[in-house]
Amino acid sequence: xxLKYWPEQxxxxxxxxxxxxxxxxxxxxxxxxxxxxxRGLNFGVDFAGGTVMELEQTDTITVEAVRAAMPLSAEVNSxxxxxxxSIVVVKFGEADPAALGEAFQxxxxxxxxxxxxxxxxELVVRVLKEALGISDDQFLRNDSVGPKVSSELFRxxxxxxxxxxxxxLAYIWFRFEWQFSxxxxxxxxxxxIITLGVFSLLQMEFNLTTIAxxxxxxxxxxxxxxxxxxxxxxxKRKYKKMPDRQVIDLALNSTLSRTLLTSGTxxxxxxAIFFLGGPVLRGMSFALIWGILIGTYSSIxxxxxxxxxxxxxxxxxxxxxxQGFQGAP
Amino acid sequence: MLQFxxxxxxxxxxxxxWGVVMALPNVVNMQNAPGFMPKKGVNLGLDLQGGVYxxxxxxxxxxxxxxxxxxxGDVRGALSNVAPSERIGHIPxxxxxxxxxxxxxxxxxxxxxxxxxxxxxxxLNGPVEGAIGGAKTYEIEPxxxxxxxxxxxxxxxxxxxxxxxxxxxxxVRRRVDPDGVSEISITPQGNSRxxxxxxxxxxxxxxxxxxxxxxxxxxxxxxxxxxAIAAAQRGVVKPGYRLLEGSTTGxxxxxxxxEVVGSDIANAAQGFDEANRPQINFRxxxxxxxxxxxxxxxxxxKLFGIVLDDVIMSAPRINEPIAxxxxxxxxxxxxxxxxxxxxxxxxxEMPAKVQFLDQRTVSPTLGHDSIRAGTRASIIGLxxxxxxMIVAYGLMxxxxxxxxxxxxxxxxxxxxxxxxxLTLPGIAxxxxxxxxxxxxxxxxFERIREEQRAGRSPMTAVQAxxxxxLSTILDANITTLIAAVxxxxxxxxxxxxxxxxxxxxxxxxxxxxxxxxxxFTVMWLKAFRPKKLAV
Numbered sequence: 048x049x050l051k052y053w054p055e056q057x058x059x060x061x062x063x064x065x066x067x068x069x070x071x072x073x074x075x076x077x078x079x080x081x082x083x084x085x086r087g088l089n090f091g092v093d094f095a096g097g098t099v100m101e102l103e104q105t106d107t108i109t110v111e112a113v114r115a116a117m118p119l120s121a122e123v124n125s126x127x128x129x130x131x132x133s134i135v136v137v138k139f140g141e142a143d144p145a146a147l148g149e150a151f152q153x154x155x156x157x158x159x160x161x162x163x164x165x166x167x168x169e170l171v172v173r174v175l176k177e178a179l180g181i182s183d184d185q186f187l188r189n190d191s192v193g194p195k196v197s198s199e200l201f202r203x204x205x206x207x208x209x210x211x212x213x214x215x216l217a218y219i220w221f222r223f224e225w226q227f228s229x230x231x232x233x234x235x236x237x238x239x240i241i242t243l244g245v246f247s248l249l250q251m252e253f254n255l256t257t258i259a260x261x262x263x264x265x266x267x268x269x270x271x272x273x274x275x276x277x278x279x280x281x282x283k284r285k286y287k288k289m290p291d292r293q294v295i296d297l298a299l300n301s302t303l304s305r306t307l308l309t310s311g312t313x314x315x316x317x318x319a320i321f322f323l324g325g326p327v328l329r330g331m332s333f334a335l336i337w338g339i340l341i342g343t344y345s346s347i348x349x350x351x352x353x354x355x356x357x358x359x360x361x362x363x364x365x366x367x368x369x370q371g372f373q374g375a376p
Numbered sequence: 377m378l379q380f381x382x383x384x385x386x387x388x389x390x391x392x393x394w395g396v397v398m399a400l401p402n403v404v405n406m407q408n409a410p411g412f413m414p415k416k417g418v419n420l421g422l423d424l425q426g427g428v429y430x431x432x433x434x435x436x437x438x439x440x441x442x443x444x445x446x447x448x449g450d451v452r453g454a455l456s457n458v459a460p461s462e463r464i465g466h467i468p469x470x471x472x473x474x475x476x477x478x479x480x481x482x483x484x485x486x487x488x489x490x491x492x493x494x495x496x497x498x499x500l501n502g503p504v505e506g507a508i509g510g511a512k513t514y515e516i517e518p519x520x521x522x523x524x525x526x527x528x529x530x531x532x533x534x535x536x537x538x539x540x541x542x543x544x545x546x547x548v549r550r551r552v553d554p555d556g557v558s559e560i561s562i563t564p565q566g567n568s569r570x571x572x573x574x575x576x577x578x579x580x581x582x583x584x585x586x587x588x589x590x591x592x593x594x595x596x597x598x599x600x601x602x603x604a605i606a607a608a609q610r611g612v613v614k615p616g617y618r619l620l621e622g623s624t625t626g627x628x629x630x631x632x633x634x635e636v637v638g639s640d641i642a643n644a645a646q647g648f649d650e651a652n653r654p655q656i657n658f659r660x661x662x663x664x665x666x667x668x669x670x671x672x673x674x675x676x677x678k679l680f681g682i683v684l685d686d687v688i689m690s691a692p693r694i695n696e697p698i699a700x701x702x703x704x705x706x707x708x709x710x711x712x713x714x715x716x717x718x719x720x721x722x723x724x725e726m727p728a729k730v731q732f733l734d735q736r737t738v739s740p741t742l743g744h745d746s747i748r749a750g751t752r753a754s755i756i757g758l759x760x761x762x763x764x765m766i767v768a769y770g771l772m773x774x775x776x777x778x779x780x781x782x783x784x785x786x787x788x789x790x791x792x793x794x795x796x797x798l799t800l801p802g803i804a805x806x807x808x809x810x811x812x813x814x815x816x817x818x819x820x821f822e823r824i825r826e827e828q829r830a831g832r833s834p835m836t837a838v839q840a841x842x843x844x845x846l847s848t849i850l851d852a853n854i855t856t857l858i859a860a861v862x863x864x865x866x867x868x869x870x871x872x873x874x875x876x877x878x879x880x881x882x883x884x885x886x887x888x889x890x891x892x893x894x895x896f897t898v899m900w901l902k903a904f905r906p907k908k909l910a911v
Contacts, residue, residue: 101742130745158731165732169581183579187742189735196431196734200868207866214858222851256801259863259871263808263878266859270812270852274819277848305815305822308768312761312818313811319757320807325749327423328804335808 057300061347062292062355068348072237079244086247091254092190094204096197097140098168101126101188104133108179113137116178118146118170129325134187142167164193204258208239211265219269223276230353231272234345238268241341242334256331264338267313271306272346278302279351283359291359295351310343378839378898388895391887392782398789418791420575421799421873424747426740427575428583432548432730433568437473439540439728440528444475447500447514447526451477454496464493475526488522497524504532537567540727545570548730550723551586551716570730580737586716588732590685592725593641594634595668598679598691604629620681622688624707630681630688635671640664642701644722646714649706654714656705658721665701673697684721750803757807758784761814769821772909775900776817779893783813786884791877799873809881815852816889819845824909834901834909842894849886857882 092099102108104125113135114123121139128134141163144152151159151166168191175181192200212232219228239261246253278298286294314336321332380388400406402417409415422429448468455464465481477497479488494516501512513536515527528536545562548570553560560574574583599605599617608619608629617629644658660668672680672694679691682705690705709717762780765773787806791798824841832840860882863875901909 103741128745129742130749132745161731161733165584165735168735169584172581184739184741186737187739189580189737191735193733195433203866203868207862210866211859211862214862215855218855218858255868255871256874259801259867259874262859262863263856266856266878267812269855269859270815273851273855274848277851301826302822305818308818309812309815312764312814313808315760315764316757316807316811319760320753320804323749323753323756324804324807325746325800327746327800328750328753331801331804335804 053304057303058296059300059303060296061299062296062352065348065352065355068344068352072241072345072349075241075244076237079240079247082244082247086250088243088247088253089250090201091252092138092192092197093254094197094201096164096192096194097138098164098171098189098191100137100171100186100190101128102135102137102175102181103185103187104135105185108135108181108185110135112179113175116175118142118174119167121171126326128187129327132187137171139167139171140164142170146170161193161195164191167191200255204255207258208261208265211262212236215265215269219273219276222273223280224359226354226357226359227276227350229357230350231269231276233353234272234342234350235265235268237345237349238264238338238341242338245337246334251333252330254330256328257334260331260334260338263335264342267335267339268342268345271309271342272350274305275299275302275346275351276354279354279359291355294359295355299347299351306343306347310339313339378835380895380898385895388891392785392892394793395782395786395789398793399785402788402792414792416792418788419795419797420743420747421797421802421870422573422575422736422743423738423800423870424743424750424798425575426738426743427573428577428580429734429736430572430574430580430583430587430732431565431734432570432572432587432732434537434540434544434570434728434730436533436537436568439536440473440533441470442728443528443536444470444473444526448475448477450500451475451497454500455493464489464496466493473527477524477526479522479524482522490518490521490524494518494524497526504535534567541567541570543727544730547591547723547726548572548587551591551719552583554719554722569733576740580735582712582716584732584735586720587730589720590726590729591638591720591723592685593638593721594683595636595671596630596632596634596681596683597671597675598631598681598688599629600679600691620683620686620688622681622691625681625688625691628679628681628688628691630683634683635680636660636664636667638721638725640667641721644718646711646718647704649704653706654709654711655707656709656714656718656721658703658705658718660701660703662701665699668701668703669697669699684717689717746800750800754803754807754810758810761810765814765817771900772821772824772897775896776814776821776889776893778896779817779888780810780813782892783881783884783888784810786888787877787881790880790884794880796876796880797873798877799870801870801874802877805874805877805881809878809885812856813881813885813889816845816849816886817893819848819852820889820893828909834906837909838894838897838901842890846890849890853882853886 102113110123110125117123117137117139119139119142121137124136126134126136144159144163147163147166147170151162154162168189172186172189212235215235216228216232219231242261242264246257275298278301279295282294282298317332317336317339320328321336324332398414400413401415406413406415448470451468455466464479467478467480469476469478477493479490479493482488498516501514501516504511504513511531513528513532515529517525519525541564545564549562552572552574558574560572563571565571572583577583599614604614605619605627608614609627613619614629616632618632619627620630621627640660640663642659642661644656647655647657649655675694676696678694680694681691682689690707762777765776767773769776784806787809820841823845824837827837827840828834857879860875860879864872864879867875
């Protein structure tokens with residue numbers, strides 16, 4: 048319907064803008080590294096350890112009352128929870144061993160270190176139940192992660208990202224040429240670094256679901272890049288004499304309406320999660336929304352520019368028709 | 377590409393029908409449906425249902441130390457409990473991960489009988505359970521001229537940990553779920569961890585209390601003479617006795633060597649006494665009952681202490697010999713405490729203490745909120761995408777939306793059918809696949825548009841469009857699938873749920889976009905034979 052009004056053949060000279068793109072990206076990466084170095088990431092309990100509690104806010108359970116009752120220093124804030132419920136969010140680390148009782152202090156130091164988080168959590172639950180009469184069901188959420196697990200989760204998260212990048216590199220190498228896989232993975236690394244930079248700048252909570260979002264961004268950005276690369280390869284084989292730069296521009300233009308449509312629909316779906324899915328999914332959907340914007344940008348300006356810079360030598364390799372895949376003429 | 381012989385149509389319909397049948401219990405109550413229909417919808421994760429997630433670990437050092445203690449007992453049997461002329465004097469001591477056996481009595485020349493001791497101890501050393509090639513459980517080496525060091529080699533440590541983990545899991549299961557009726561899931565992770573997921577349970581403290589006890593139950597004779605207790609409190613403990621506390625009994629001197637032990641107990645349950653107060657009843661097995669009878673017969677008038685994890689539960693006076701092996705503990709319990717204690721006693725002693733590393737609790741209230749918010753976001757996301765597609769592509773967009781509906785049904789059906797768990801990030805995964813499922817359709821439609829512009833008829837344009845978009849669609853989705861698989865392998869809990877829905881979503885969206893939409897398009901083309909496709 049409306050797509051009829053989209054011009055049949057756009058002819059935007061993306062590759063003329065590649066230096067500007069490179070500069071913008073270099074700036075964004077520099078800024079990201081700067082923010083990551085100075086402000087760092089706002090790690091959630093998954094990676095930082097400690098406890099986060101969400102309490103149902105009532106007349107008796109208020110920020111002031113909880114703050115007054117807390118037996119150790121804690122961050123206590125009011126927030127809007129899932130489904131517009133008013134909640135009190137309590138964040139804290141480990142209490143002083145003296146507050147955790149004699150049985151705890153009798154433990155060997157290594158065991159104390161590992162148990163402190165859990166013991167503090169128990170102490171706080173007990174104190175809050177006594178002081179404010181909170182029932183079990185009013186502890187909407189109570190997550191406490193010890194130092195061992197939080198460092199493991201962080202390590203596993205980073206491993207997942209690196210393994211994903213390496214496998215993508217291998218797959219693109221297998222399906223295309225090495226220039227393409229370098230371009231694709233550089234674009235992915237670009238996306239991940241800049242997304243981390245945004246998380247650092249806005250100090251949004253960085254947790255396990257954020258890692259999941261980063262991996263999805265990698266998948267999505269890859270998806271976008273592959274579609275463009277597929278076209279580049281096809282056009283290159285069709286117009287053997289055409290300069291690389293024009294080939295890439297042609298491919299980018301002919302996939303442009305698809306790129307915009309797919310990003311558009313995915314963004315619509317994600318905006319619905321961001322605004323309606325509640326606070327648990329907010330960080331994740333924010334990362335995904337940002338990732339789709341940056342992923343679309345990077346497949347045009349980073350991945351393609353790198354392929355252009357490295358040059359294509361598609362004609363050296365004999366073209367095979369692999370069953371199930373459509374080879375080029 | 378455009379031929380749909382009857383068998384293909386049948387397969388497509390079969391797949392869709394399977395999806396509908398599997399997805400049905402999520403929407404309507406299937407309790408009264410015929411027997412062959414599935415009754416259960418998709419499993420909800422703890423974040424949607426509410427419940428407690430606990431990750432616990434058993435410490436390898438402790439498991440090894442406990443095993444070495446047991447081995448030290450065997451060594452004592454081989455070196456000391458023999459004919460007097462054969463005895464070899466020694467002092468065993470477990471130091472961290474090794475057992476040190478120091479010989480104490482040199483012969484007239486000042487030489488220790490090291491070789492003879494080594495020979496006897498090595499005879500006790502059995503093969504590793506389940507190992508191939510006859511590797512031994514312990515490494516036994518002399519050190520100096522009077523000491524023997526026993527350690528556990530790597531291969532054997534793994535077997536011991538596996539054994540300890542299995543035993544711990546059984547005990548955890550028996551303690552938290554004595555009747556075997558709850559939906560608590562207990563799974564091992566690696567070789568030292570156990571993950572417990574208890575849906576619906578709002579109180580993590582009760583679970584932790586149940587699991588953090590050793591569960592070492594003994595029946596010991598008691599010395600309650602005030603002078604001996606007072607002396608012990610000053611630090612002079614009567615040899616062969618220990619000073620223990622009990623909330624109802626106060627401090628008492630308890631004989632170190634028990635008369636009856638935990639493994640003599642056949643079963644334990646919570647009951648009520650004459651005044652209808654909760655108590656714990658248990659029955660001893662025949663061996664335990666005999667020991668209990670003998671002890672009560674020869675110790676009339678003394679107190680008999682019932683000790684759990686070094687705390688005296690009660691210490692009734694022995695009035696007459698008790699036969700039959702039925703025993704009870706009365707005390708100041710609530711019914712819940714008595715139930716939990718009975719479960720702990722019946723489950724037996726843990727091979728090693730568990731430590732809680734990670735604890736997450738979500739209340740059912742928050743779970744319901746999340747389901748509502750997630751469902752609302754999905755429906756609105758779906759409607760927005762549908763409007764967008766129809767506005768952009770008109771009729772073809774409508775066909776894509778129809779196949780999108782088929783996609784959602786298949787995802788729900790696959791999640792239910794495979795017994796996968798739906799988490800809140802999993803719902804986000806479904807919404808994300810809604811957005812991305814459109815991608816395959818868009819790729820095809822854009823190709824069709826191009827082919828039509830090049831002057832092809834609708835039929836050939838559709839044919840060429842699908843053919844040329846296939847490799848792109850596969851490439852693009854395989855890369856996302858790689859990301860999903862890695863997430864599944866390295867992720868945990870809710871993130872795993874996200875990976876599962878993402879992976880299922882990728883597979884079903886390729887199927888629906890490439891097969892179902894194509895089938896719809898071909899049927900429509902054949903029915904109406906339009907001169908030009910409006911895409």
